[in-house]
Amino acid sequence: TGRGWGKSRAAAGWIVQQVLAGSPGKPAGDFALVAPTIDECWSLQWRPIRELLPPWVRAVERVSRNVVVLPDHGATLLMHSAEISEYRGPNLRGAWCEEPVKWSNGEALWRNLRLAIRVPGERPPRAVLTTTPPRELGWLLALAAEPDVIVVRGTTRDNPALDSRAVEAAYRSLRGSIESDRE
Numbered sequence: 001t002g003r004g005w006g007k008s009r010a011a012a013g014w015i016v017q018q019v020l021a022g023s024p025g026k027p028a029g030d031f032a033l034v035a036p037t038i039d040e041c042w043s044l045q046w047r048p049i050r051e052l053l054p055p056w057v058r059a060v061e062r063v064s065r066n067v068v069v070l071p072d073h074g075a076t077l078l079m080h081s082a083e084i085s086e087y088r089g090p091n092l093r094g095a096w097c098e099e100p101v102k103w104s105n106g107e108a109l110w111r112n113l114r115l116a117i118r119v120p121g122e123r124p125p126r127a128v129l130t131t132t133p134p135r136e137l138g139w140l141l142a143l144a145a146e147p148d149v150i151v152v153r154g155t156t157r158d159n160p161a162l163d164s165r166a167v168e169a170a171y172r173s174l175r176g177s178i179e180s181d182r183e
Contacts, residue, residue: 005154006161007130011096012048014128018094019057019075027074029093029119034080034109036102038066041079044098049077082109093119095127100140107139 022028033045060069066079082103
């Protein structure tokens with residue numbers, strides 16, 4: 001989907017939905033938040049999740065460990081920069097992968113992460129990848145072609161929360177560029 005479509009808000013909403021489904025007797029499970037850098041995990045992923053959490057949800061930020069614990073819902077959000085070795089061992093319920101087109105060694109990281117997303121539940125474990133169209137990433141295109149993968153496409157114009165004048169000005173300024181051709 002295009003810039004401003006609402007990818008991050010949709011992914012944050014999915015994580016919140018998963019967390020709220022959990023309780024101490026029925027834990028939501030652990031989720032990975034993966035972005036190109038750890039700072040992007042905190043700003044592009046945790047911040048929108050925190051904004052969508054209801055006020056009664058207790059969140060304990062352990063910044064030194066890059067973890068957020070949601071103890072009343074049996075959930076932990078593990079934040080990682082795009083480094084392959086960190087995904088050997090955790091049992092994850094799901095993951096939000098931010099901009100995998102920017103990951104170094106993206107295919108190897110995805111393979112390891114996919115092996116970690118294995119905790120069973122009512123629905124199979126899932127991952128949400130928020131990204132712009134890939135350029136030279138065959139692994140991402142192959143993933144999108146798998147039968148159990150849902151691909152959502154959209155444009156900036158599809159987001160009703162954006163100022164229509166600003167959106168149209170952006171389209172005018174990009175007319176003829178690669179970016180506008182994608183939109």
